[in-house]
Amino acid sequence: MPQDDKSGASRPDDRSDIRYDAQRVESKWFERWQRDPSLYAAEANSSLPKYYVLEMLPYPSGALHMGHVRNYSIGDALARYMWMNGYNVLHPMGWDSFGLPAENAAIKNNTPPRQWTLSNIANMKAQMKRLGFAYDWSREVTTCLPDYYRWNQWFFLKLYEKGLAYRKKSKVNWCPQCATVLANEQVVGGFCWRHEDTLVEQRELEQWFLRTTKYADELLSGLDKLDGWPEKVRTMQRNWIGRSEGALVDFDLGGSVGPAGSTITVFTTRIDTIYGATSIQLAPEHPIINDLAAKNPQFRAQVDQLIAEQRKAREIGDIGEIEKHGIFTGRYAKNPFNAQAIPIWVANYILMDYGTGAIMSVPAHDDRDYEFAKKYKIDIRLVILPADGDPEETAVEPQLPFTTHDGMLVNSGPFSGLSCDEAIKKMAAYAKEHGFGKPTVTYRLKDWGVSRQRYWGTPIPMLYCEKDGIVPVPEKDLPVLLPENVDITLTGASPLALVPEFVNATCPKCGGPARRETDTMDTFVDSSWYFYRYTDACNSEAPFASDTANYWFPINQYIGGVEHAILHLIYSRFWTKFMRDLGMIRTDEPAERLFTQGMVIKDGAKMSKNLGNVVSPDDMVARYGADSARLYTLFAAPPDRDLDWQDSGIEGIQRFFARVYRYVMRNASAAHSASGGSHVDASALSSEGRQIQRKLHQTIKRVTDDFQGRWHFNTCIAAIMELLNELYGAEERTAKGSEIPASLLAEVQRTLLLLLAPFAPYLAHELWEVLGEKGSLLKARWPKYDAALAKEEEIEIPVQVNGKLRSRIIVPADSSEDFVTQNAQADEKIRAALDGKQIVKVIYVPGKLVNIVICG
Numbered sequence: 001m002p003q004d005d006k007s008g009a010s011r012p013d014d015r016s017d018i019r020y021d022a023q024r025v026e027s028k029w030f031e032r033w034q035r036d037p038s039l040y041a042a043e044a045n046s047s048l049p050k051y052y053v054l055e056m057l058p059y060p061s062g063a064l065h066m067g068h069v070r071n072y073s074i075g076d077a078l079a080r081y082m083w084m085n086g087y088n089v090l091h092p093m094g095w096d097s098f099g100l101p102a103e104n105a106a107i108k109n110n111t112p113p114r115q116w117t118l119s120n121i122a123n124m125k126a127q128m129k130r131l132g133f134a135y136d137w138s139r140e141v142t143t144c145l146p147d148y149y150r151w152n153q154w155f156f157l158k159l160y161e162k163g164l165a166y167r168k169k170s171k172v173n174w175c176p177q178c179a180t181v182l183a184n185e186q187v188v189g190g191f192c193w194r195h196e197d198t199l200v201e202q203r204e205l206e207q208w209f210l211r212t213t214k215y216a217d218e219l220l221s222g223l224d225k226l227d228g229w230p231e232k233v234r235t236m237q238r239n240w241i242g243r244s245e246g247a248l249v250d251f252d253l254g255g256s257v258g259p260a261g262s263t264i265t266v267f268t269t270r271i272d273t274i275y276g277a278t279s280i281q282l283a284p285e286h287p288i289i290n291d292l293a294a295k296n297p298q299f300r301a302q303v304d305q306l307i308a309e310q311r312k313a314r315e316i317g318d319i320g321e322i323e324k325h326g327i328f329t330g331r332y333a334k335n336p337f338n339a340q341a342i343p344i345w346v347a348n349y350i351l352m353d354y355g356t357g358a359i360m361s362v363p364a365h366d367d368r369d370y371e372f373a374k375k376y377k378i379d380i381r382l383v384i385l386p387a388d389g390d391p392e393e394t395a396v397e398p399q400l401p402f403t404t405h406d407g408m409l410v411n412s413g414p415f416s417g418l419s420c421d422e423a424i425k426k427m428a429a430y431a432k433e434h435g436f437g438k439p440t441v442t443y444r445l446k447d448w449g450v451s452r453q454r455y456w457g458t459p460i461p462m463l464y465c466e467k468d469g470i471v472p473v474p475e476k477d478l479p480v481l482l483p484e485n486v487d488i489t490l491t492g493a494s495p496l497a498l499v500p501e502f503v504n505a506t507c508p509k510c511g512g513p514a515r516r517e518t519d520t521m522d523t524f525v526d527s528s529w530y531f532y533r534y535t536d537a538c539n540s541e542a543p544f545a546s547d548t549a550n551y552w553f554p555i556n557q558y559i560g561g562v563e564h565a566i567l568h569l570i571y572s573r574f575w576t577k578f579m580r581d582l583g584m585i586r587t588d589e590p591a592e593r594l595f596t597q598g599m600v601i602k603d604g605a606k607m608s609k610n611l612g613n614v615v616s617p618d619d620m621v622a623r624y625g626a627d628s629a630r631l632y633t634l635f636a637a638p639p640d641r642d643l644d645w646q647d648s649g650i651e652g653i654q655r656f657f658a659r660v661y662r663y664v665m666r667n668a669s670a671a672h673s674a675s676g677g678s679h680v681d682a683s684a685l686s687s688e689g690r691q692i693q694r695k696l697h698q699t700i701k702r703v704t705d706d707f708q709g710r711w712h713f714n715t716c717i718a719a720i721m722e723l724l725n726e727l728y729g730a731e732e733r734t735a736k737g738s739e740i741p742a743s744l745l746a747e748v749q750r751t752l753l754l755l756l757a758p759f760a761p762y763l764a765h766e767l768w769e770v771l772g773e774k775g776s777l778l779k780a781r782w783p784k785y786d787a788a789l790a791k792e793e794e795i796e797i798p799v800q801v802n803g804k805l806r807s808r809i810i811v812p813a814d815s816s817e818d819f820v821t822q823n824a825q826a827d828e829k830i831r832a833a834l835d836g837k838q839i840v841k842v843i844y845v846p847g848k849l850v851n852i853v854i855c856g
């Protein structure tokens with residue numbers, strides 16, 4: 001060992017000639033991994049505990065974007081960590097490959113959707129492989145292929161059989177850009193979810209619906225048990241399902257609109273306030289308003305104005321903030337409780353898709369109604385007295401409006417004197433008894449309209465016979481194949497209707513001619529159950545075998561974007577409950593834990609071609625290597641936050657890898673001879689050695705804890721970087737003569753590679769081999785930390801006030817001055833001694849003493 005070699009020839013330093021050639025090393029391992037297709041295969045009959053980690057499957061748009069890389073890097077790190085912890089890991093990938101962009105591309109480039117889609121898949125799969133993601137490709141699911149979509153059709157038949165798929169004529173959301181129907185969930189503030197600037201229109205069409213509302217209560221109550229899901233996602237789902245208990249009450253129109261006996265049904269959650277109702281408010285799209293407007297063009301124009309205002313408010317996203325406008329219709333309705341005639345209004349703040357689109361307005365006890373009544377000088381009538389009101393002041397009218405539930409009815413006929421809660425029950429029962437209402441529960445959630453007037457989707461397996469009506473395609477005739485070479489148009493009609501060979505069929509009941517359904521299914525059907533298919537992807541007899549799915553489910557960890565918090569995650573929860581009721585699976589919920597990662601942005605904005613701020617994964621891999629691209633997406637921000645891409649950041653990662661590589665290349669042989677399995681005995685170490693050992697165990701603890709809890713991979717990667725600094729420091733000090741056992745440094749070096757393995761698989765595999773390790777790094781044991789060894793060495797420091805000993809504090813030996821002096825001042829005895837006094841200065845003698853000088 002050179003003691004004082006000033007030439008520096010054999011002295012380790014950072015300017016050494018050892019260079020990390022990421023491209024060379026990554027190509028080498030890429031080739032090796034390609035040769036072993038079973039490398040990441042989950043075991044079929046394993047005695048190991050199972051772990052199912054899943055990232056949401058992508059739409060094959062043509063190329064991965066950085067958001068994908070981030071999502072998959074999180075999942076891949078977790079999968080590798082679980083393998084190293086001895087689990088049987090299922091980590092599959094697939095393609096959500098039906099849908100609109102393929103049709104648009106077909107029209108634009110004259111390429112059939114199937115060809116366009118499959119070539120995109122090939123490209124993205126190659127990208128994923130190059131990035132080193134550890135997927136079990138033997139379970140790949142491609143939803144646009146018949147071996148998958150035939151099971152969508154099979155499920156549709158089951159849904160139909162159970163009365164959960166039905167056809168009805170209804171007003172539907174129509175996007176003129178998509179030229180198809182949208183589900184309610186695909187309308188965002190009045191606009192198309194795909195076309196943020198396109199207002200959704202209403203059309204009347206015959207459509208297939210799935211009865212999602214049958215499970216509304218369970219979809220809601222199940223959320224309480226999903227404590228491994230982000231609270232914000234659960235809240236979004238609760239709001240979406242939108243359960244409210246209330247009552248329906250019919251107000252007689254007295255022949256003022258429609259035939260005699262016509263009524264308006266109002267939904268209210270506060271029937272106890274009905275004696276305070278001084279107007280009826282209708283949504284601008286309410287059928288009664290349409291009837292009135294049909295005969296009155298001027299009124300029609302006014303109503304259209306209200307509709308436009310409502311849309312605008314939805315666009316901003318908060319209907320509650322709308323400047324309230326309304327029009328008196330000149331008609332009256334009769335309150336069935338007191339026979340009073342009250343005016344009917346139409347107002348821009350009433351939504352047709354909530355309740356019945358009609359409310360009774362009780363200005364005394366509702367903020368919105370109050371604001372509206374004040375503006376239009378509508379009567380305000382007090383019918384509740386708050387329970388917490390001062391008894392002395394009961395004669396004085398309370399400040400209006402107030403909305404408390406905790407009160408007593410007044411001015412309410414025979415119901416006066418009841419508490420609100422009592423009145424709600426009694427009055428709903430009274431309405432039911434007298435045939436003008438009933439208690440009810442309403443949901444914002446509606447049944448799922450699944451018909452799409454598009455080509456690139458799963459054909460709905462239904463036939464229409466003149467004699468027999470709707471006839472399902474027999475199971476044995478599945479799949480109903482999607483024909484190829486179809487002329488795709490955007491005229492608003494289903495392209496399949498233009499294919500006579502497809503449309504014309506034989507009725508399986510009577511043998512006569514039948515017409516095939518020409519709409520296809522919403523692509524969200526595909527993603528509603530795809531993760532069950534992964535457990536048994538090649539099954540040609542059933543969607544999957546129950547026992548296999550029961551072994552793997554629920555998904556232990558599901559990872560994806562928060563933009564799927566409603567659509568995909570409600571539909572797939574619905575599908576899971578349906579499959580459970582069919583007896584196919586045991587689980588109630590598909591995923592035990594859900595993680596929603598943040599977006600990758602650049603220059604403060606979402607990456608987009610228009611802004612020219614797109615970072616391409618291919619470029620990053622070519623310039624810095626796959627490991628750098630992956631590690632950077634984990635390091636640059638906590639995974640649940642947005643990540644603002646900085647090229648300088650990924651360069652920093654590249655330098656870190658180069659330092660790891662140089663260190664190991666220089667020290668591998670020494671480590672090889674010194675390595676042993678167990679921890680180095682702490683008592684035999686110098687304080688310098690102990691410090692390194694402590695750092696080692698602290699780092700293992702930190703990375704392990706993060707995988708199990710917070711997932712702050714950014715901070716645990718920083719800790720691994722610090723551990724590398726310890727090795728460099730030790731290398732330098734050893735060169736100067738410090739005695740640090742080679743076996744300890746070997747343990748640190750080996751552990752460093754194990755800790756890096758989930759994040760930077762290429763580099764870790766290369767250096768693992770350099771260390772002379774024989775087994776697969778994927779199955780190497782995750783390092784264990786010793787809590788005692790990780791514990792900071794602590795010292796006791798006397799604390800004086802004006803030179804007089806007042807207390808002693810215990811702090812970690814390497815604490816900073818700030819840490820020690822703050823702890824000294826926070827000590828109870830010291831606080832008492834300082835009480836009310838002014839601190840002149842605080843003196844700290846490092847590791848020995850704190851003295852606080854005060855005056856007064």
Ligand SMILES: [Zn+2]
Nearest residue numbers: 175178192195
């Ligand atoms: Zn659209």
Ligand SMILES: [Zn+2]
Nearest residue numbers: 465468507510
């Ligand atoms: Zn027939």
